[in-house]
Amino acid sequence: MLEFSTCCFCVPLRIGCLILGYLHLVAASVLTIITILTLTAVGAVVANSDIQVNQSVVDALIAISVIVLLLLVILLPASIMFVVGLHKERRLYVKIYLIYxxxxxxxxxxxxxxxxxxxxxxxxxxxxxxxxxxxxxxxxLVIRSHWVAMDGSNFNSSQRV
Structure with a gap:
């Protein structure tokens, strides 16, 4: 299978994976907040609106928001596990994220x-x-390449003289 030695052709794999992990974590957090605010806003508009609202549109918007929120409930812990797995060199955590x-x-x-x-x-x-x-x-492929590289090396160990 295709393996890379750098991320984006210039950054070491570990650093690139950490950047990806933190970007996914921030994106999942922001999307979770936006989805919760959307659900709250839709509920407030429907409850306090004097204007006739198309109920099928409201139901569809709520259903989509709930589905997205459920996916984010899985993405947020997976992203946290990925970042922790990279920092603590836990191959299993990285593998779980790869599968997700x-x-x-x-x-x-x-x-x-x-x-x-x-x-x-x-x-x-x-x-x-x-x-x-x-x-x-x-x-x-970048994350998998780092996962493969994690097998035989210890990135956090320091050589003391």
Whole structure:
């Protein structure tokens, strides 16, 4: 399988994986906060609105927000485990994150195929989603390369003279 010795062709694997881990952790935290605020705002608007609201739209928005929140409930601990696994050199934690991220990327690709086959073509959506999927695959390969490298080396040990 394809293995890299650096991340983004210039950063050591461990540093690149730490950057990816912290970026995923921040993104998961921000998305969780935004999703909770969205659910709260929808509930407040529906409860206090004098205007007639289309109930099916509200139900769809709530359902999507709850599904996203459930995915984030899995992503947040997985991202924390990934960062802890990198810092403490726990291969199992990194492997769990690799499996989660692989499943997420496959599901995202399936959703992309379904969307492209059911809705009219949209060039900007197609190009951005393909770029996201390719970046996810690259990040998976970088993380896997570091996971393989973790097998025989101890990154945190210091040589005392």
């Amino acid at each position: 991220y692989l499943i997420f990327t496959i599901l995202y690709f399936i959703m992309f195929i379904v969307r492209c086959s059911t809705l009219p073509p949209d060039l900007s959506y197609t190009l951005t989603t393909l770029a996201e999927i390719l970046l996810s695959v690259y990040f998976l």
